[in-house]
Amino acid sequence: xxxxxxxxxxxxxxxxxxxxxxxxxxxxxxxxxxxxxxxxxxxxxxxxxxxxxxxxxxxxxxxxxxxxxxxxxxxxxxxxxxxxxxxxxxxxx
Numbered sequence: 001x002x003x004x005x006x007x008x009x010x011x012x013x014x015x016x017x018x019x020x021x022x023x024x025x026x027x028x029x030x031x032x033x034x035x036x037x038x039x040x041x042x043x044x045x046x047x048x049x050x051x052x053x054x055x056x057x058x059x060x061x062x063x064x065x066x067x068x069x070x071x072x073x074x075x076x077x078x079x080x081x082x083x084x085x086x087x088x089x090x091x092x093x
Contacts (some may be wrong), residue, residue, distance in 0.1 A: 013044045014054045034076040
């Protein structure tokens with residue numbers, strides 16, 4: 001069961017933004033999010049500092065990782081995809 005309380009509006013907005021911006025990476029056959037924190041902040045309407053803090057939380061909780069620690073190449077984990085699916089199901093999205 002996913003802790004939906006953890007995903008208040010801002011965390012959900014950041015993770016949903018990242019999910020929506022995934023693109024296939026030919027070299028690894030994974031889907032990456034090729035956005036900087038500043039770009040994510042602009043899309044969701046938050047400050048870069050707030051997005052940085054949220055990304056740190058999401059990493060710490062195992063929802064996202066970074067490909068080879070390269071800046072701007074985030075990956076959603078299976079845990080994140082499962083959580084997004086569960087939230088969207090509850091919201092009827």
